[in-house]
Amino acid sequence: MESVKALPTPKDRLLNTCFLLFCLCMIDAIFTDFGIRYGHIEEANPFVRSLYDVNVIAFYLLKASLPILLFILMHYMKPSYIIRNLLIVALIFYTLVILIHISWMIIVLAFI
Template identity: 45%
Template sequence: MNTVKDLPIQQNRLLNAGFLLVCLCLLDAVFTDYGIRSGHIQEANVLVALLYEQSIPMFYIVKLGLPLLLLYIITISKSGIVLRISLTTALFLYIAVMCIHIFWLVVVAI
């Protein structure tokens, strides 16, 4: 059972996880941009690929805007189960994406 003393700790954990998500999204955007510019990869997401072709700055804004929006939602809301599941899912997905980026960076380096 959560006590009043536990709630700030949970909120801090969510904020830390949200900040980690923003960092992972930034790394994903930079690695994706590098990979596309150097011709090593193609963007797998059709909508993001179209966005990248139209405007690279807008690509970065969207890639960072969504996790920043989630981080903002964390700061203004209570730590509900939907928010925690959303954040956890996004973190797992971006960790998987970072593993893929690291894999192709190693392959390109060899």
């Protein structure tokens, strides 16, 4: 007898989305670190730039802590339309940021 796989609940989907957002944040942090370290880019956010200048580990901890905090909050919150849409906007934003990082990496690699 075959078992039926249940579809993920709305809460599970939101938690999965939070995990995806965490992954995108970490990719952004790695690309940003690479770009700053090798002088290809400058961090546009003054707070993050000063944090990076003081301590790179703190930079990574900040980048990781925000989606982790969101993941923890989402675990205790009811899924709502507003939260779901805000997560979608954040995913779109970080996807665009990753695409920008990829484009400048292609440009940098073309001139090496």
